[in-house]
Amino acid sequence: MEKLTVDTLRTLAKAQGLELSDGELAALLPLVEAGRNGLAAIRDIPLETEPASQFRIF
Amino acid sequence: MTELRRMIASKQVSPVEVVRAHLDRIAALDGKLKSFITVLADAALAAARAAEAAVISGGTLGPLHGVPVGLKDLYCTKGVRTTGGSKILADWVPEEDATVVARLVGAGAIVLGKLNMHEFAYGPEGLNPHYGTPWNPWDAKTHRVCGGSSSGSGASVAAGICPGALGSDTGGSIRIPSSLCGLSGIKPTYGRVSRAGVLPLAWSMDHVGPMCRSAADCALMLAPMAGYDPRDPTTSVLPVADYAAALTGQLKGLRVGILRSFFLEGAAPAQRAAVEAAAKALAGQGASIEDVDLKTVNLAPAASHAVLAPEAYAYHEEWLKTRASEYGADVRERLRVGAFVSGAEYVKGQRLRTLLKNEVDAVLAKLDVLLAPTTPIEAPAVGQNEVRIGGQSLPVRASLIRFTRPFNLTGHPAASVPCGFTAEGLPMGLQIVGRPFDEATVLRVADAYQRVTDWHTRRPVAAA
Numbered sequence: 477m478e479k480l481t482v483d484t485l486r487t488l489a490k491a492q493g494l495e496l497s498d499g500e501l502a503a504l505l506p507l508v509e510a511g512r513n514g515l516a517a518i519r520d521i522p523l524e525t526e527p528a529s530q531f532r533i534f
Numbered sequence: 535m536t537e538l539r540r541m542i543a544s545k546q547v548s549p550v551e552v553v554r555a556h557l558d559r560i561a562a563l564d565g566k567l568k569s570f571i572t573v574l575a576d577a578a579l580a581a582a583r584a585a586e587a588a589v590i591s592g593g594t595l596g597p598l599h600g601v602p603v604g605l606k607d608l609y610c611t612k613g614v615r616t617t618g619g620s621k622i623l624a625d626w627v628p629e630e631d632a633t634v635v636a637r638l639v640g641a642g643a644i645v646l647g648k649l650n651m652h653e654f655a656y657g658p659e660g661l662n663p664h665y666g667t668p669w670n671p672w673d674a675k676t677h678r679v680c681g682g683s684s685s686g687s688g689a690s691v692a693a694g695i696c697p698g699a700l701g702s703d704t705g706g707s708i709r710i711p712s713s714l715c716g717l718s719g720i721k722p723t724y725g726r727v728s729r730a731g732v733l734p735l736a737w738s739m740d741h742v743g744p745m746c747r748s749a750a751d752c753a754l755m756l757a758p759m760a761g762y763d764p765r766d767p768t769t770s771v772l773p774v775a776d777y778a779a780a781l782t783g784q785l786k787g788l789r790v791g792i793l794r795s796f797f798l799e800g801a802a803p804a805q806r807a808a809v810e811a812a813a814k815a816l817a818g819q820g821a822s823i824e825d826v827d828l829k830t831v832n833l834a835p836a837a838s839h840a841v842l843a844p845e846a847y848a849y850h851e852e853w854l855k856t857r858a859s860e861y862g863a864d865v866r867e868r869l870r871v872g873a874f875v876s877g878a879e880y881v882k883g884q885r886l887r888t889l890l891k892n893e894v895d896a897v898l899a900k901l902d903v904l905l906a907p908t909t910p911i912e913a914p915a916v917g918q919n920e921v922r923i924g925g926q927s928l929p930v931r932a933s934l935i936r937f938t939r940p941f942n943l944t945g946h947p948a949a950s951v952p953c954g955f956t957a958e959g960l961p962m963g964l965q966i967v968g969r970p971f972d973e974a975t976v977l978r979v980a981d982a983y984q985r986v987t988d989w990h991t992r993r994p995v996a997a998a
Contacts, residue, residue, distance in 0.1 A: 527884030
């Protein structure tokens with residue numbers, strides 16, 4: 477997985493409608509990276525595992 | 535609360551006297567403690583006079599008749615501002631009560647006011663830049679955190695300003711302040727108590743519950759709160775147990791698992807010793823104890839990040855775009871992280887929850903409850919960012935939520951009760967986790983433990 481930079485984070489933020497300063501982006505970067513890396517490291521979820529939140533019509 | 539209710543019903547004390555005494559304590563102590571955001575003195579006294587009249591007239595009295603309570607300031611209160619601990623909602627006045635508020639008032643409780651909290655419930659320390667950070671009553675000299683996000687609930691009950699309070703728990707926000715402030719608190723099963731009219735942090739992880747001085751008080755307060763609510767489609771139609779009747783003091787034959795790796799082995803020595811001693815106390819009452827490990831618990835931080843962050847962001851998105859400067863710096867930054875979690879990552883987090891929940895269910899198929907420290911550390915000082923555990927330097931924030939967060943993901947009921955004090959005189963908490971919708975057993979174990987220990991009866995310096 478490609479490492480995020482302040483520039484890529486800025487692009488992602490803008491796409492969401494968030495205008496963040498360089499300082500704000502720099503502060504966010506390690507938090508976002510840590511979250512992504514933590515999730516990416518988990519690769520062995522059994523295929524049949526359904527999400528805990530499910531739609532119920534009744 | 536239990537004793538107060540009995541004394542009110544038997545006319546030994548008037549609800550007006552009780553409310554006045556608590557308002558006097560708020561006036562005397564809360565300048566330093568900062569546990570309240572809004573005190574409802576006039577309304578509380580008016581309700582107390584009505585409660586007194588009902589006692590005198592011999593009418594039917596509710597289970598909480600005349601007992602004062604505090605509400606974390608994320609519970610909507612009709613006609614009374616509900617800030618969420620924020621500047622953004624500083625002047626917001628809801629038009630309806632949250633379901634649990636209406637139910638507590640219907641049971642006779644008198645609302646003393648709205649309690650301080652970590653802004654929008656997004657932090658386990660209980661800090662607040664807008665209304666002041668509550669002071670942990672167990673240390674008169676050093677400003678220590680109460681734990682959060684229900685920090686005002688923790689400070690007020692510990693200091694005797696409120697007999698009981700509502701907290702809410704998305705990553706541990708009932709159990710962490712209960713642990714750090716020497717209280718008993720229970721996060722019920724997800725779906726046991728309505729979230730209608732409660733400002734959300736993360737809809738699928740938010741739990742509502744009481745924080746009191748004892749497990750018996752928690753049972754008393756939880757009973758009227760629990761049950762199906764058409765305003766909250768996630769509430770269960772399963773019948774509510776008689777929690778008070780469950781407090782038998784009997785543990786013979788109870789099967790208890792003590793969570794060792796990750797939990798006990800990840801705690802500071804004092805917390806580890808206190809939980810080991812608590813397990814021995816339960817064994818002394820007839821419970822069998824065995825070691826248990828949860829293999830999937832290491833998934834909890836990633837799963838929590840994937841689910842909580844985007845749910846919180848979704849709620850705050852518009853304000854983050856238009857009123858970002860009105861958030862405290864820590865919460866603003868934490869909320870923004872949620873913008874960068876993809877849909878696929880969110881679903882992955884929900885699938886990890888399934889794995890964790892299935893494992894906890896499997897373990898609890900053979901055991902009645904699980905024990906763990908509630909927090910690996912005692913209350914840190916305000917501004918302290920790191921803590922040393924087992925020779926390692928760890929972030930305070932991650933440490934505080936490490937043992938509680940897994941059960942927000944799984945939805946299992948979990949309580950925290952005091953289980954000792956550190957050498958510095960700071961309280962430590964024992965976490966008791968039960969099967970889904972089996973709050974009765976969790977409370978029975980907590981109450982039985984409190985029948986043979988006195989940790990929950992101790993009072994901090996500020997409450998003397």
